[in-house]
Structure formats: structure tokens, C-alpha cells
Amino acid sequence: MSHPRPGKGVIIELIHNEPSCRKCRDTEAVLGDVAREREGRVTLRVLTLREAQAAGRGVVLPPTVLVNGKVLCAGIVPCRDGVLRIVDRELQTASGR
Amino acid sequence: MATPCIYLDHNATSPLHPEVADAVRSLLDGCFGNPSAPYAVGQAARGRLVEARGQVAQLLAAVPEQIVLTGGGTEANNMAISGAFFGRRETARRHLVLTAIEHPCVAETCAWLARVHGAEVTVVGVDPDGRVSPDDIEAAIRPETLLVTVMHANNETGVIQPVEEIGRRLAGRDLRFHVDGVQAAGRIPAEVQAIGCDSYAISAHKFGGLKGAGALFLRSRQGVDAILRGGHQERGLRAGTENVVGLAAMGVAAGVARRDLARNAEHCLALRRVFDGLTAIIPRSWRNGHPELRLPNTLNLCCYQADAMSVVLALSSAGVSLGTGSACASDTHGQEPSRVLTAMGLGTQAAFCSIRISVGPENTLEEARTAAALITEVVERVRLVTMPEDIGTCDENCPCFLEAAK
Numbered sequence: 047m048s049h050p051r052p053g054k055g056v057i058i059e060l061i062h063n064e065p066s067c068r069k070c071r072d073t074e075a076v077l078g079d080v081a082r083e084r085e086g087r088v089t090l091r092v093l094t095l096r097e098a099q100a101a102g103r104g105v106v107l108p109p110t111v112l113v114n115g116k117v118l119c120a121g122i123v124p125c126r127d128g129v130l131r132i133v134d135r136e137l138q139t140a141s142g143r
Numbered sequence: 144m145a146t147p148c149i150y151l152d153h154n155a156t157s158p159l160h161p162e163v164a165d166a167v168r169s170l171l172d173g174c175f176g177n178p179s180a181p182y183a184v185g186q187a188a189r190g191r192l193v194e195a196r197g198q199v200a201q202l203l204a205a206v207p208e209q210i211v212l213t214g215g216g217t218e219a220n221n222m223a224i225s226g227a228f229f230g231r232r233e234t235a236r237r238h239l240v241l242t243a244i245e246h247p248c249v250a251e252t253c254a255w256l257a258r259v260h261g262a263e264v265t266v267v268g269v270d271p272d273g274r275v276s277p278d279d280i281e282a283a284i285r286p287e288t289l290l291v292t293v294m295h296a297n298n299e300t301g302v303i304q305p306v307e308e309i310g311r312r313l314a315g316r317d318l319r320f321h322v323d324g325v326q327a328a329g330r331i332p333a334e335v336q337a338i339g340c341d342s343y344a345i346s347a348h349k350f351g352g353l354k355g356a357g358a359l360f361l362r363s364r365q366g367v368d369a370i371l372r373g374g375h376q377e378r379g380l381r382a383g384t385e386n387v388v389g390l391a392a393m394g395v396a397a398g399v400a401r402r403d404l405a406r407n408a409e410h411c412l413a414l415r416r417v418f419d420g421l422t423a424i425i426p427r428s429w430r431n432g433h434p435e436l437r438l439p440n441t442l443n444l445c446c447y448q449a450d451a452m453s454v455v456l457a458l459s460s461a462g463v464s465l466g467t468g469s470a471c472a473s474d475t476h477g478q479e480p481s482r483v484l485t486a487m488g489l490g491t492q493a494a495f496c497s498i499r500i501s502v503g504p505e506n507t508l509e510e511a512r513t514a515a516a517l518i519t520e521v522v523e524r525v526r527l528v529t530m531p532e533d534i535g536t537c538d539e540n541c542p543c544f545l546e547a548a549k
Contacts, residue, residue, distance in 0.1 A: 118453070
């Protein structure tokens with residue numbers, strides 16, 4: 047299983063069902079907000095469950111959100127402020143390297 | 144730091160014990176005969192079944208003739224309950240008593256007997272510690288009660304039920320007392336004479352054996368009908384060519400579990416104490432289940448407002464495997480709160496925020512400490528992004544919901 051390499055930015059991945067459910071759509075909206083707020087420092091990738099499974103990501107419960115390759119949450123719509131805090135922590139860690 | 148690989152879900156299944164793995168390799172090399180065949184190759188296979196039956200009997204302090212070899216714990220429980228129902232002499236005896244925390248293979252079998260075959264079922268609740276009261280069991284019994292079924296230790300909380308006391312109360316009554324010992328056998332003493340039960344179900348893969356092998360202790364075969372027909376195996380109680388490798392491996396696993404029982408229990412308890420300590424470290428967390436009367440390897444931990452499925456999957460991506468509850472029920476992707484936890488009085492949200500940690504003999508103290516630190520870290524992260532009102536909700540049009548409902 048290959049994880050994205052964060053470099054100095056943060057990679058957020060959303061793995062959603064096809065067709066998207068309400069939670070998947072709401073999660074994508076939250077993550078889109080976060081990506082806009084931290085423009086240039088956050089890359090948002092959206093994958094279908096099938097694509098994620100084909101890539102060997104071992105995800106079973108959409109929507110799943112991964113931050114720099116590690117699962118943050120699954121099956122719930124994440125709170126925007128919480129995601130921002132976690133992204134900021136990752137950015138701080140990356141800049142401290 | 145390298146990603147660890149720490150397995151903490153032994154109540155779902157345990158890794159194959161190295162001594163059992165060695166036995167399996169040698170069995171795969173030559174033990175292919177049909178145990179019913181009269182020639183030497185068949186009789187060699189039969190010999191392995193005889194040996195396994197003896198080893199299982201020793202684990203349960205029974206005699207070999209009282210052991211029926213099965214295809215797992217679910218089958219053993221089905222045989223004990225359905226077999227007793229269909230084998231009853233008086234058709235008026237159709238009342239079954241079970242607890243609210245039984246495994247689905249017991250609860251759903253009783254529900255099916257009620258729905259399709261006219262059984263009457265009484266479900267007895269548990270206290271907030273997850274224990275059933277022998278008084279409540281006694282109060283549920285009627286003249287037409289055929290069978291009482293109580294699990295020895297709960298799969299989600301590890302809480303040990305007062306089966307010996309219930310056995311004493313039921314002694315001399317004209318009914319059957321069945322105990323689902325799938326989580327207990329091989330982890331705590333499971334001596335059927337001391338319990339006083341009429342039947343006791345076990346599953347090999349919970350104590351270092353292979354999946355697809357189990358056994359049912361039956362004090363007497365009288366009044367128990369076969370649920371699989373079409374063969375004379377197991378003296379007509381379980382038709383079908385035996386899974387010789389799986390059953391022989393179960394025998395070896397039973398021997399190892401019996402030999403190492405006290406040492407493993409002490410080791411697992413030391414590891415569990417590390418996780419028990421999390422309630423003092425993680426704010427708004429608590430243990431679900433009795434503080435002491437629990438399997439030495441199990442902790443059910445509620446981390447309030449940290450969605451359990453997110454915690455489990457986040458831990459998985461950090462190299463730690465543990466469960467949200469019963470593995471047999473969790474393929475519903477957590478759309479339903481745990482029946483066990485809600486029976487103990489937990490609210491839906493608390494139930495959706497509960498994880499199950501079940502250690503095994505091969506885990507180390509270092510692994511326990513690493514995993515405890517990761518749990519603390521992951522719970523804090525998940526709480527940051529969890530909106531409490533969102534826990535456990537899915538509208539009926541959600542594909543996830545539909546997927547789970549299939």
C-alpha cells in the first residue's frame with residue numbers, strides 16, 4: 047500500500063461511495079472549504095470506494111477521510127474546524143522538519 | 144517510526160498458535176483419509192478425531208463420549224438450541240429463556256424458532272455492569288420452559304456471567320441449561336461439571352485453533368435431535384465428513400490452552416491493566432462492564448464523542464487492529480448500536496463510541512503501551528472532527544446503509 051508523500055503541504059483524501067450519499071457530499075463540501083482556507087498548502091483528492099480498494103487502501107466505510115495517508119475519520123461528516131486544526135498541526139510538523 | 148502491527152481483536156479470532164500450526168502442517172502432509180472408511184488411511188484420520196475429542200473433553204473436564212465435534216461455535220450453539228427444540232418429547236414444552244446479551248448465533252436461533260416454529264421466548268436483561276441476575280433467570284422459568292441459555296463470557300465486554308450459580312439454581316429442574324462458552328473456553332476455567340450445564344459450546348479459533356472447527360459438550364444426547372442429517376457421523380448428531388485437520392488442530396489447541404491457561408490469564412491481565420488505565424488518561428472515557436468479573440483479556444472502552452468506527456479505522460491505518468464490538472455484527476458497518484451495550488443501559492451515542500480491546504498471549508507489554516498511546520492520540524484527533532449529532536446516523540437513502548442492510 048502506497049501512501050502519498052506530504053512534502054511541505056498536506057494531502058487530504060476523501061473516499062466516497064458511488065453514487066455519493068448525503069454524508070459523502072457533506073464531507074466533500076467540508077473538505078473543499080478547508081482546501082480553500084489553506085489554499086496552496088492543501089491538496090484534496092477525491093476517490094471512489096472502488097478506486098480506493100483497487101489501490102489497496104483497505105477502506106471499508108465511506109466517507110473515509112485520510113490526512114497524509116492516515117485515516118482521520120470514517121462514516122461521519124467531519125467538523126470543519128476540527129479538520130482545519132489537524133491540517134494546521136500537519137503543516138506545523140512539516141515546516142519543523 | 145515504523146508502523147507497528149499490533150493485533151488486539153482476539154475475541155473476533157486469535158492467531159494460530161505456533162504449536163497448532165506445526166500440527167496442521169504435518170496433518171496437511173498425510174492425514175487426508177475419510178474417518179468413516181474402514182482401511183488404515185481412514186482409521187488414521189479417525190484416530191486424530193479420537194485424540195481431539197479427548198483433548199477437548201479434558202479442557203472442559205468432561206468425558207470424550209460427551210463431546211460432539213462440529214464445524215464451529217455457531218453450529219454448536221445452533222445444535223444445542225435447535226436440537227433440543229426439535230428433539231423435545233412434549234410439544235407443549237416450547238419456552239426458551241435467554242439473556243439480552245447473547246451472541247447473534249444464540250439470539251437469532253431463538254428468534255427464528257419463535258418466528259417459524261412457535262417457540263415462546265423470554266429475554267432476561269442485564270445490570271449496568273453487564274451481568275445477568277440468577278434471580279431474574281429463575282423468575283423467567285415456567286412449567287413449559289424447555290431450555291435456558293446463558294453465555295459464559297460476553298464477546299463484547301468480556302463480562303463473566305454467574306453460570307455456576309445459575310447451574311445450581313436450575314439443578315433438578317426438568318429443563319436443559321445451555322452455556323455458550325465460545326469466548327470463555329481456553330481463557331478461564333470452563334469445567335462443565337462445576338457449571339452444572341447440560342450443554343456447552345466452544346470454537347477452536349478463539350483459542351489458537353483453526354476456523355471451521357468447534358465442539359458441543361452434551362451431558363446426554365437424549366432429547367437432542369440432529370440439525371444436519373444424512374450421515375452417521377458423531378453418532379448421528381452431526382452428518383457430514385469431518386474436517387479432520389481443523390478438528391485435530393482444535394485438539395492440539397485445547398491441550399495447549401489447558402496447559403497454559405493460568406500463565407496466559409496472568410499475562411493477558413497484566414496487558415489489560417494497561418488499557419484499563421486509559422479511563423484515567425482519556426477524558427470522558429469509561430469502561431463498559433464489570434470492573435473485575437471480566438475475561439482477563441477484554442476491555443470495552445467508551446470514549447464519549449469519539450466515533451468508534453473512525454477510531455478503529457484510524458488505528459488500523461496506524462497499525463493497531465481492534466474492534467467496535469461483535470465481529471459477527473460489525474459487518475453492518477455500525478449502523479445499529481450494540482445490543483449488548485444498550486442492554487446495559489448505554490445510550491445510542493455512547494454505544495457508537497465504544498471500542499473493544501481484546502489481547503492475546505502473544506501480545507507484549509510494549510505492544511500494549513504503544514497501542515494505548517496510539518488510542519489516546521487517535522481518540523483526541525477523532526474527537527476534534529466528530530460532530531456528536533452525526534454519530535451513527537445515516538438516512539435511509541444512503542448507499543452505505545443499503546450496503547449494510549444487504
